[in-house]
Amino acid sequence: MRLSAEYYVIRCGKRECGKFSYSKTSQKTKMCPYCERRIVIEKANKTEVNSVIHARKLVQEFNKKLGEMTEPWWYNSKN
Ligand SMILES: [Zn+2]
Secondary structure (H helix, E strand, C coil), rough: CCCCCCEEEEEECCCCHHHCCEEECCCCEECCCCCEEEEHHHCCEEEECCCHHHHHHHHHHHHHHHHHCCCCCCCCCCC
16 A cells, blocks of 8 residues: 655756746646746656655755756756
8 A cells, every 4th residue: 555645846847947846746737936837747857745844845955956966866857
């Protein structure tokens, strides 16, 4: 049995942006809060998380890391 995650941490697909934000797993799309691009969640690079607290923490950490390097090692740019 697998618990379903309630939130996704997603990455904006716009090359000049690439910022992280989070959404509920029930959402189909999410507006990037940084560049206002509509992210299709199904197609986005995403990480499942179980709580909004965890989601916020990851978004904060990931966006901080973005300032330190151009491409995080775990990011698959094929998307
Ligand atoms: Zn964006």
